[in-house]
Amino acid sequence: MIPRKLDRPALEAMLSELRPKLHRYCARMAGSVIDGEDIVQETLLKALQAVDGSAAVERPEQWLFRIAHNAAQDHLRRRQRERSRITEADMTTIEDPSGGADSRLAAATGLRSFMRLSLAQRSAVILVDVLGLSLHETCEVSGATLAATKAALHRGRARLRLLASEPEQAAVPKLDAEDERRLRRYVDLFNARDFDAVRALIAEDIKLEVVNRTRMRGKAEVSTYFGNYDRASDWTLSPGFVDGRPAILIRDPRQPDGPVRGFMLVEWSGERVIEIRDFRYAPWCLVDAEISTIEG
Numbered sequence: 001m002i003p004r005k006l007d008r009p010a011l012e013a014m015l016s017e018l019r020p021k022l023h024r025y026c027a028r029m030a031g032s033v034i035d036g037e038d039i040v041q042e043t044l045l046k047a048l049q050a051v052d053g054s055a056a057v058e059r060p061e062q063w064l065f066r067i068a069h070n071a072a073q074d075h076l077r078r079r080q081r082e083r084s085r086i087t088e089a090d091m092t093t094i095e096d097p098s099g100g101a102d103s104r105l106a107a108a109t110g111l112r113s114f115m116r117l118s119l120a121q122r123s124a125v126i127l128v129d130v131l132g133l134s135l136h137e138t139c140e141v142s143g144a145t146l147a148a149t150k151a152a153l154h155r156g157r158a159r160l161r162l163l164a165s166e167p168e169q170a171a172v173p174k175l176d177a178e179d180e181r182r183l184r185r186y187v188d189l190f191n192a193r194d195f196d197a198v199r200a201l202i203a204e205d206i207k208l209e210v211v212n213r214t215r216m217r218g219k220a221e222v223s224t225y226f227g228n229y230d231r232a233s234d235w236t237l238s239p240g241f242v243d244g245r246p247a248i249l250i251r252d253p254r255q256p257d258g259p260v261r262g263f264m265l266v267e268w269s270g271e272r273v274i275e276i277r278d279f280r281y282a283p284w285c286l287v288d289a290e291i292s293t294i295e296g
Contacts, residue, residue, distance in 0.1 A: 006060060011051050014060060015044055019212075020284035021131060022068050028126045029072040031115035032243040033289040034265065037211060037282065039075050043068040065133075065141040069123060076119065102157045103129040111243065111288055113163045121156030124149050129157070173241045175294065182268055183239045183294075187248055190237050195226040203272040211282040222276070235280075237264075239294040249293060250280055260291050 006014075015022075022043060027036025046067050057063045106129035114122050120142070127138040139149050175183070189197045199219070208216040208225055216222045229235065236253040239246070242263050250262040262280035266273055279285050 006051050006055075006057050008048065008051055011047060011060075014064070015047065018061065018064060019044075020287075022064065023284045024287065025065065025126055025131060026068055026072050027285075027288050028111055028114045028130065029069075029119075029122055030075060031111045032245075033111070033285045033287075034243055034245060035075065036288075037279070037285055039068065039071045042071045042075070046071065059140065062137055062140040065127070066143070069141050069143075073119070102160075103132075106130050106157070106160060109160055109164070110290065112290075113160065116163060117156050117159055118152070120144065120148070120152040121159060124152035125156040125160065128153055173244045173246075173292065175239075175241075175246055179246060179268075180239070180294065182271070183246060183248070183266070186266060186273070187237045187239050190229070190248075193230060195230050198226055199223055201271070201273050203269065203274045206273060207275045208278070209276070210278045210280070211285070213281050225276075225278075235261075241292045241294070242289050244290070249291065260286060262286070263289075263291075 019040065023033070023036050023040050026039035026043070027033045030036050030039060043064065047064055050067075106125050114126070117125065123142050124138060124144075127133045127141055128135065133141065135146060135149055135153075138144075138153075139146055142149065144152070186198065186201065189195075189201075202219055202222060204219045205217070206219055206222050208222045210225070216225060234252065235250050236256050238249050238251065238256070240249040240260075240263075241247060242249075242265075245265065248264040248266060249260045250264070251258055251260055262278070262283070263286075264279065265275075265277040267275035
């Protein structure tokens with residue numbers, strides 16, 4: 001296949017379509033839907049930069065997943081996580097029972113279990129059993145040989161089957177009393193629609209990201225964000241956790257105990273909010289998220 005140049009509109013359309021799939025890969029590689037979104041954003045930026053630089057692309061989808069794969073590896077290195085590498089053996093004769101029980105098991109496995117696989121195993125299992133890529137496509141993404149990919153897939157599947165038989169031992173996340181006080185105050189003011197009081201809590205140089213929509217900087221600009229919530233009536237907030245991190249959960253006010261429709265992350269410096277990330281318009285981030293509510 002002859003490499004061809006992608007124009008920016010074509011790439012942006014492809015990215016929009018593939019974003020949930022890219023996020024699923026990145027979230028499972030990183031063990032967090034939040035970190036997964038960070039990796040996806042890095043992937044999108046690198047892809048757009050490459051196209052602006054007139055890069056020629058042979059297989060656009062595999063090319064994007066290769067960028068995501070490399071970005072995930074860089075992210076894991078920055079976090080100083082495990083970088084175990086499987087020793088390549090002659091695994092070319094291993095049968096590949098694609099689409100069977102292993103695929104169903106991988107698709108249902110939580111993020112924490114994937115983090116107990118080696119990096120190579122994790123990548124192979126996600127690409128083949130969760131996202132449905134062929135072995136040859138998986139080799140293109142990971143840069144590994146067919147033998148190494150088969151070895152990683154075989155061992156990763158075996159490890160997941162073993163983990164599936166173990167009882168779930170999820171640690172219950174906890175929140176410091178002061179952090180919980182600040183979070184509850186913010187939520188209570190938001191739910192009361194006292195947005196003047198909410199604005200009084202934010203720092204002058206606050207940063208805001210509405211994921212998949214917009215970014216803002218500074219109190220004057222970010223104040224318009226609260227106005228948008230003030231005009232809407234389809235939300236109610238509660239404090240909770242997403243992948244073990246303190247978060248604000250968004251639900252339908254008609255179902256305050258119903259499914260979570262989105263979430264926010266709020267960063268503090270003392271009593272001032274310095275950063276907000278709102279995932280209301282990124283529903284793919286909820287698919288694999290471990291979500292719990294802070295009671296009381």
